[in-house]
Amino acid sequence: MGRQIGSSLAMTDPSLEAEAKTIHDRLLTVDTHIDTGPGFMTSILDPGRITHAQVDLPKMRIGGLDAGFFIVYTGQGTCDDEGYAAARLAAEQKFIGISRMFRAYPKEIGHARTAKDVSEIHATGRLVGLIGMENAYPLGGSIDDIPMWAARGVCYISITHFGNNQFGCSSNPNFSRGDSKEDTGLTAFGEKLVSAMNDAGIMVDLSHVGRRTSLEALSASRAPVIASHSSVNAVFEHSRNLDDEQLHAIRDKGGVAQMCAFRGYLGSVATPVSSALSALRNRLGLNSSSDTLNASPDKLAAYRRERAEIYSQHPDITVTHFVDHIDYAVKKIGIDHVGIASDFDGGGGIGGWDTAEESPNVTIELLRRNYSETDLEKLWGGNILRVMNEVQALAR
Ligand SMILES: [Zn+2]
Known part of the structure; x- marks a missing residue:
């Protein structure tokens, strides 16, 4: 296991830690949101080896992270033919990278399209890869490609990312692109998207989606709905987090909210840390998530090194x-x-879970708070797989 930050983790007693590791190894652990960096499945970033990335197949093995949704991510651009064409190309490249990983390492990782696939692949001792799509923007001006993405194994699609799009409003509108300040809700086209996703058995994902748009998508959906990577607003107020009404609506629909281990969404990062980090990001030109996704491996490695240095000097956001x-x-x-x-x-x-290798630390902290093994099974994958199963069963 990697470095342990967070004072309560350091205080964990050794017998609890040993028990946690045993339980962690028995669980089928699923992480519902893993991005793929630039050059994924090229000589720049080969996930079959130990890499500079937070997730690669060896790190998943070491950390007992059995399954992950790898993401076809597209940053939001303009909603016109040119923007759609560029987005489609970007999504295609992400998809090709993920597919190449499945083809290159069939003995290490299997591609699952259903919950049943997940347990079957897991039973063979291999890692499990699933595919999610972050931002429906690359679908462009038509939803005709939905069945194709379903056939390719895409299990969820988040309606938006940062910035409003043709389907609805984002939790983080892009004012410089002229997005409205108020969430105007799911568009008529967005309703068609939700219905087409229900038909195809693809889970509707509300992470990054504006509040009103998310509630309208929830009522429009005939199937359970998820938030693939969102934490809660009542613990830390952030536009990316879910409020109680959203949480209740997700539950009432039979869905699941996947808490997100992202420092800025979990708590208030100390001022000296945030100013040091923003100075570092400025210096390296890593000011947005798309800068990060498109940065060179060397730059990312330098960023991680210097960032770790900054965190080590201040209290961190931890497990x-x-x-x-x-x-x-x-x-x-x-x-x-x-x-x-x-x-x-x-x-x-976050501190204590900063790479896939450190995944047992989450189990340790959950056990420390008296969650049972049955609870852990649900949190670590049982719930999302149940929802995926239901959504696929309801497909037409
Ligand atoms: Zn995201």
Whole structure:
């Protein structure tokens, strides 16, 4: 296991830690949001080896992270033919990278399209890869490609990313592109998208989606709905987090909210840390999540090195903050509707869970708070797989 930050982790007693590791190894652990960096599945970033990335296959093995949703991510651009064409190309490149990983390492990782696939592949001792799509923007001016993406194994699609799009409003509108300040809700085209996703058995994902748009998507959906990587607003107020009404609506629909291990969404990062980090990001030209996703491996390695240095000098956002969000969500909507997402290689990572290798630390902290093994099974994957199964069963 990697470095342990967070005072409560350091105070964990050795017998609990040993028990946690045994339980962690028995669990089928699923991380619902893993981004893929630039050059994924080229000589720049070969996930079959130990890499500079937070997730690669060896790190998943070491950390007992059995399954992950790898993400076809597209940053938001303009909603016109030119923007759509560029987005489609970007999405295609992400998809090709992920597919190449499955083809290159069939003995290490299997591609799962259903919950049944996940357990079958896991039973063979291999890692499990699933595919999610972050931002429906590359679908462009038509939803005709939905069945194709379903056939390719895409299990969820988030309606928006940072910035409003043709389907609805984002939790983080882009004012410089002229986005409205108010969430104007799911568009008529967005309703068609939700319906087409229901038909195809693709989970509707509300992470990054504006509040009103998310509630309208929830009512429009005939199937359970998820938030693939979002934490809770009552613990830490942030536009990316879910409020109680959203949490309740997700539960009432039979869905699941996957808490997100992203420092900035979990707690208030100390002022000296945030100013040091923003100075570092400025210096390296890493000011947005798309800068990070498109940065060279050398630059990212330098960033991680210097960032670790900054964190080591100040109190960090850790696994304890992360589990505070899980605790709140479980108390609010129940153990059957909460799950776990890292957002690794897309900005995610916290003290104690900063790479896939450190995944047992989440289990340690959950056990320390008296969650049972059955609870852990649900949080670590049982819930999301149940929802995926239901959504696919309801498909036409
Ligand atoms: Zn995201």
